Amino acid sequence: MFVGRKAVLATMHQKERAIAPILEPALGMQIVVPQGFNTDEFGTFTRDVERKGDQRQTARQKAIAAMNWMGADLAIASEGSFVPHPVLPILPCNRELVMLIDRANGLEIVGEVISTETNFASRSVSCFEEAKAFALKVGFPDHGLIARANPNSTQLIKGITTLEELKESIEKLLEPTLETIYLETDMRAMYNPTRMRIIAQATQDLLQKINRLCPRCSTPGFEVAELKRGLPCNFCQTPTMLVFSHRYQCQKCGFAEEIFYPQGARSADPSHCPSCNP
Secondary structure, three states: OOOOOEEEEEOOOOOHHHHHHHHHHHHOOEEEOOOOOOHHHHOOOOOOOOOOOOHHHHHHHHHHHHHHHHOOOEEEEEEEEEEEOOOOOOOEEEEEEEEEEEOOOOEEEEEEEEEOOOOOOEEEEOOHHHHHHHHHHOOOOOOOEEEEOOOOOOOEEEEEOOHHHHHHHHHHHOOOOOOOEEEEEOOOHHHOHHHHHHHHHHHHHHHHHHOOOOOOOOOOOOEEEEEEEOOEEOOOOOEOOOEEEEEEEOOOOOOEEEEEOOOOOOOEOHHHOOOOOO
């Protein structure tokens, strides 16, 4: 289905470094990056352009716009966010989504990873030594920094990757009226190897879903359409919040199949039970 086809990758942040080595050899496609295509118009981590939709909507908007830009019928887009972990909110996490849209075959397939492996951080500093200490803590210079006068300032310096650039940025922003400036990690993919690794993991998840074929018509992307919770407690049989089944559905022919006990266990430990452990 994908062999010999060109897939446009909606990026201006070198995400092809994480995505192309995984998808090109496995699917036989050629990934191309559209020159002059501005993905920042869909939202930026620096908050100077607000993201208008949720993560999935934004990835879809990018992919469709890239196809229109290139006159293509196959596109890939990636979108990331940094939020509290869904299970342990005290932990920050990186949620990466990589979407493939195939107009020719009417498919939309999404790979996703939620990872606590992130250097997402920020700090106010008053001098170069404080800035240097923060920088080294977050993986500088392999990981870039952004400097701004304050957390809400639109005056910012991006892509700082040397101590000389860091020092110059501090001197430029620390005016006589300011006692501190604000530093944050540059979360754009080409300045953040940690995030680039998570994008690669999401791409692997996408590939696995592409390779999961519908049992009836062999269309790629036979993936989970509904997740049902209620795995019974192994002591009192009360339904828990753990997953009881996955319902897979084909986007092409509509065939559906429910798989029970997808995690392998047929019952839940009482520690997860609302009755045994209220």
